[in-house]
Amino acid sequence: MSFHQQIGELINRYCIQYKLRPDIVGGLIMQESSAMPLATRFEPGFKRKYLDGKRLGYFIPDSTRVPLEYEVLQRATSFGLCQIMGEVARQYGIRSTWLTIIYEPSVNIELCCRILSRNLGDMRDEAAYRKALLRYNGGGDPEYPDKIFKRIERGEHKRFFEGE
Numbered sequence: 001m002s003f004h005q006q007i008g009e010l011i012n013r014y015c016i017q018y019k020l021r022p023d024i025v026g027g028l029i030m031q032e033s034s035a036m037p038l039a040t041r042f043e044p045g046f047k048r049k050y051l052d053g054k055r056l057g058y059f060i061p062d063s064t065r066v067p068l069e070y071e072v073l074q075r076a077t078s079f080g081l082c083q084i085m086g087e088v089a090r091q092y093g094i095r096s097t098w099l100t101i102i103y104e105p106s107v108n109i110e111l112c113c114r115i116l117s118r119n120l121g122d123m124r125d126e127a128a129y130r131k132a133l134l135r136y137n138g139g140g141d142p143e144y145p146d147k148i149f150k151r152i153e154r155g156e157h158k159r160f161f162e163g164e
Contacts, residue, residue, distance in 0.1 A: 004035065007081070008160030010109045017110075018117035024129055025082075025113060026157025027148040028136070032083035035159070037105050040079060047076035050087060058090040061097045074099040081105055082112035112136075 001009075007029070008022075015022045033039035051072050061071060075086035079102040086099040092111055094101065102108050119132035130145040137144040151157065 004159045005161075007035065007105060007109070010106055011160055014110050014113040018113040019124065020113055020116055020120075021124075021129070022161070023152050023157045024133070024148060025109070025116070026160045027151040028112065028116075028133070029081045029109075029160075030151045030156045031144075031148050032078075033081050035081065037081050037108070038103055039081070039083060040077060041083060042073070042077050043085070044076070046085065046087070047072065051076055059093075059095040065097055079103055080108035082108050084108060084111055084115075088115065 008026070011022050011025045011029075014020070015025055029035055056068075056071065056075070060068075066074075075090060077099070078085050079089075079099065084102050086102070089099055089102050089111060092114060094107075094111070102111065115136060116132055119135040120128050130149075133145040133148055134142070141147075
């Protein structure tokens with residue numbers, strides 16, 4: 001089984017669990033990381049706005065193992081296939097000492113689906129998905145949902161369901 005097919009199985013598993021559309025999760029993965037599981041992006045603007053000079057919430061690892069400065073950097077970084085921010089991962093209960101656990105495709109996709117499902121609430125129509133995707137992206141790019149749907153229209157998500 002190819003890597004993309006393995007990712008497709010994870011997408012299907014978690015989309016069933018969270019009652020989501022697999023094509024949207026596949027499109028999101030293509031938009032966020034081009035299907036690269038080790039994709040990483042440090043977000044200095046996020047760090048300045050949400051973390052610098054503020055007390056960290058949620059789980060904080062033992063500072064003898066992870067210096068606080070490093071934890072702040074991890075929280076201001078997006079990880080993996082779905083480019084999940086470290087701070088969001090902490091908000092959603094990731095208690096691993098190192099946030100690099102989010103690189104693991106099953107952890108990454110499950111967390112993405114949990115976030116999308118929460119953003120959607122009870123609605124599952126296209127308008128609700130557009131709002132949920134905008135929230136997923138932090139609202140900074142009003143065209144983000146259109147980018148996902150264009151990737152779906154081009155069939156980019158199909159690589160996860162039809163093999164390479």
